[in-house]
Amino acid sequence: MTHMPRLGITLGDPRGIGPEVTAAALSSFSGMDGIEAVLVGPRSLGEVEDHLEGVPRETVGDWDPTGGERLAGLLSGRAIERAVAMARTGEIDGIVTAPISKTALRAAGYAHPGHTEFLQELAGAHEVTMMMSAERTPLGGPLRLALLTAHLPLRDVPSVLNVDLFARRSRIAIEALRAWWGIERPRLAFAGLNPHAGEGGLFGDEEIEVFAPALARLAADPGVEILGIFPGDTVFLKALSGEADLVVTPYHDVGLAVLKTIAMNEGVNVTAGLPFPRTSPDHGTAMDIAGRGIADPGAMRAAIDLCARFCAARVAAG
Known part of the structure; x- marks a missing residue:
């Protein structure tokens, strides 16, 4: 029986387009195209929640828009930490990360300049x-x-x-x-x-x-x-x-x-x-267009596709 890659998808900064491009990308998969997705992030994402219904979720807290930058950074950081912990224990095969705000991450007390350095430390990788x-x-x-x-x-x-x-x-x-x-x-x-x-x-x-x-x-x-x-x-x-x-x-x-x-x-x-595949769409949070329904999910779809491909290659290699 072929192993179906199980991907942890962090939802990124809740103020940005991460949750909506994730929802749109997943909805474009036919029968999930041979993957399992687990969302890692906060609850209470407003209208986006309806589009994410039915996808398994690892929650890291509740999002409240009045919480501002610090709460957004805290929830983003917790999602990354949880996803890496899941990857290291084999609960998921790879990680796809939606965009975060580096300034929000810093406001929440995280010192890392971005995803790459944060993931390296959490995974215990000597160099990436x-x-x-x-x-x-x-x-x-x-x-x-x-x-x-x-x-x-x-x-x-x-x-x-x-x-x-x-x-x-x-x-x-x-x-x-x-x-x-x-x-x-x-x-x-x-x-x-x-x-x-x-x-x-x-x-x-x-x-x-x-x-x-x-x-x-x-x-x-x-x-x-x-x-x-x-x-x-x-x-x-x-x-x-x-x-x-x-x-x-x-x-x-x-x-x-x-x-x-x-x-x-x-x-x-x-x-x-890293000891597991990690991909991300190569764009930012785009907060200026978040919630307007115009964000292109193409890069998120490509990130999910590529992570699944990498996970399959790992399984094939034994």
Whole structure:
């Protein structure tokens, strides 16, 4: 009998579009398309509750709109904590997280800058790599990214991005491509840090001093194809044309600006390096449109699809 993936879906900030895109995404599944969903979050979500009726729920408290930012952050944080606890005990196979507000999380007393760092600590993972995926794009093939640094001020990136970190986080992404995406020999292209990938040191030497030796380490693995270092303004064409399975980027926006421009409603955030799959729609809380019935559930649907695919791959691998 085939194992049906059981996904824990955290509902995110109750003031945002997380609950409604979750409801819409789940309603679009035919017979849940071979998955089981467990909602993790607060009760009392107003009109959205009617659309979530019948889906199993792990409650973490009651939402009261008068509670404001702090209560929203507290309930968001509790949902993440509960979902990770369920994943670690095997109650669920993977986690899909709806968007949270980082400022609300901070107002509730949580010090983590975002989901990625919070999940890493709760799961006891030594190191993780933030990945992004749009398995369907209007410009050709899929676009998958690995971010060597994530929620970090741009001015700090050059000092943090050393050879060891570069190689470690790239390897985490490579392993995710093998284990979760089923790509046995991944092909990687690397976005340079500087204009024109440094132009031989003319516009910066990180590509020579950091990138080159890190790529040499990675190339020692015969199960990886290193395509090289390319300027950040052209490297993504390698993926969209089908030449690369992954583009590794040195900082947050150089990759996400491209993915969100061409595949906003298909983009999925993946945390590689956790002991269980975790995905999330690659958009924010969008509080300005919450409750108006116009939020596109496409990215949430894609996140659920991808998490289920990863869980199935884990089961198949034993």
